[in-house]
Amino acid sequence: MNLFAQALAWLGDGTHWQGSSGIPTRVLQHLGITLLTLVIAAAIAWPAGVLVGHTRRGSGMIGAITGGARAIPTLGLLTLFGLWLGIGLSAPVLALVVLAIPSLLAGAYAGIENIDATIPQAAKAIGMTPAQVIRSVELPLALPVIIGGLRSATLQVVATATLAAYTSDTGLGRYLFAGLKTRDYPQMLGGALLVVVLTLVLELVLASCQRLATNRVAHPERNLP
Amino acid sequence: MNWLRLNWTQVVDLTVDHLLLSVPAIVISVLVAVPIGRLAHRRPRWGSPLLGAASLMYAIPALPLLIIIPAVFGTPLRSSATMVIALSIYGVALLVRTAADAFASVDTHTRDAAVAIGCSPRSLLWRVDLPMALPVLLSGIRVVTVSTIGLVTIGALIGVSSLGNLLTDGFQRGIAGEVLTGVVVTVLLALVLDGLLLLAGRLLTPWRVSA
Numbered sequence A: 001m002n003l004f005a006q007a008l009a010w011l012g013d014g015t016h017w018q019g020s021s022g023i024p025t026r027v028l029q030h031l032g033i034t035l036l037t038l039v040i041a042a043a044i045a046w047p048a049g050v051l052v053g054h055t056r057r058g059s060g061m062i063g064a065i066t067g068g069a070r071a072i073p074t075l076g077l078l079t080l081f082g083l084w085l086g087i088g089l090s091a092p093v094l095a096l097v098v099l100a101i102p103s104l105l106a107g108a109y110a111g112i113e114n115i116d117a118t119i120p121q122a123a124k125a126i127g128m129t130p131a132q133v134i135r136s137v138e139l140p141l142a143l144p145v146i147i148g149g150l151r152s153a154t155l156q157v158v159a160t161a162t163l164a165a166y167t168s169d170t171g172l173g174r175y176l177f178a179g180l181k182t183r184d185y186p187q188m189l190g191g192a193l194l195v196v197v198l199t200l201v202l203e204l205v206l207a208s209c210q211r212l213a214t215n216r217v218a219h220p221e222r223n224l225p
Numbered sequence B: 001m002n003w004l005r006l007n008w009t010q011v012v013d014l015t016v017d018h019l020l021l022s023v024p025a026i027v028i029s030v031l032v033a034v035p036i037g038r039l040a041h042r043r044p045r046w047g048s049p050l051l052g053a054a055s056l057m058y059a060i061p062a063l064p065l066l067i068i069i070p071a072v073f074g075t076p077l078r079s080s081a082t083m084v085i086a087l088s089i090y091g092v093a094l095l096v097r098t099a100a101d102a103f104a105s106v107d108t109h110t111r112d113a114a115v116a117i118g119c120s121p122r123s124l125l126w127r128v129d130l131p132m133a134l135p136v137l138l139s140g141i142r143v144v145t146v147s148t149i150g151l152v153t154i155g156a157l158i159g160v161s162s163l164g165n166l167l168t169d170g171f172q173r174g175i176a177g178e179v180l181t182g183v184v185v186t187v188l189l190a191l192v193l194d195g196l197l198l199l200a201g202r203l204l205t206p207w208r209v210s211a
Helices: A002-012 A023-055 A059-071 A074-085 A090-113 A118-125 A130-166 A173-182 A185-218 B002-042 B044-059 B062-073 B080-104 B108-116 B121-158 B164-173 B176-204
Strands: none
Touching: A002 A185, A002 B062, A023 A059, A023 A090, A023 A130, A023 A173, A023 A185, A059 A090, A059 B121, A059 B176, A074 A090, A074 A130, A074 B121, A074 B164, A074 B176, A090 A130, A118 A130, A130 A173, A130 A185, A130 B062, A130 B121, A173 A185, A173 B062, A173 B121, A185 B062, B002 B044, B002 B080, B002 B121, B002 B164, B002 B176, B044 B080, B062 B080, B062 B121, B080 B121, B108 B121, B121 B164, B121 B176, B164 B176
């Protein structure tokens, strides 16, 4: 337990909170790489998932992608992309995008697929175009599940973004790798605790977003007295 | 391919190391998660918070966890014990909810019939609940197995030997063939174990084949 006290002392040291390798900078880098990854992954996965859910075709492919991707070691992708693309941000972001896509895809697909099939049919029957059905019927109803997918993707990405420091000078992972090299265990543990806190904060924020999406967007009728 | 031809003995050794880390972790995960899952199903009042807490463990990032475990359990940082504990924690976190669902999936009529013909609580567990819960349980164990095999590679970063060594070593020496071999062999290993579990499931639940 002495190590925990040392780690807290490391966190409490004011000099670690300043400059280009200070804690605020590293936290912002970590959040930045997470956000960038999620934006790219969502731009690919969400339209594909919504399309498959809407047409209800190709669900076997979704299962194969989400199951197969689980077996790929992220460290392997990271090092492979690192060798091809060199030191820098592109290799970790690309590896993390591959990590994030299955959860986002599964969320978008399952959210729309699980809607009672008669609801989009009714929307079509009152004269809505397919685009309108997706935009004003399916997306609002699927939103809680879509955010659920975003939640697990964020969890994975923010946790795994520590590995980004293996091939680039970015994020909270720096403290872990720097501490590992110099056997500075308080620094490692301090960095580890920062990642855990960041993960839990994001988890809480997204969990309340999911609740909000359920109560305000998908099922506002539940709030009626 | 050329790299693999010259170094295949090393790959075999690392595959064995990889299995020696992942198989104990998978077994421990099952042994811990199944009783918790059953408790959560039978006594939801205690079980639900336990289930939530266990699932939350999955939120702890892998690399930090490998550093926190030595601080908590007193194991050496670069040891297989640290790695097995970390993998077991993730395995339990992934499996508990499926385990609870598995016991919930047991047909209540079958249970009632077993009680009616005089099954003792012990044989009810071993001869009715567990076999009937096995299909759902096994789907969870397959997920744990595949993700554990992938996760073991992280151990290479703290110096615990596994197929992950090919990833870090290949990266540092700039040998793409070595990294690619590491990725492919890891994925193949996961698929083989997944297939074996699928086969074991067919053998253990013969009544489902005819159904």
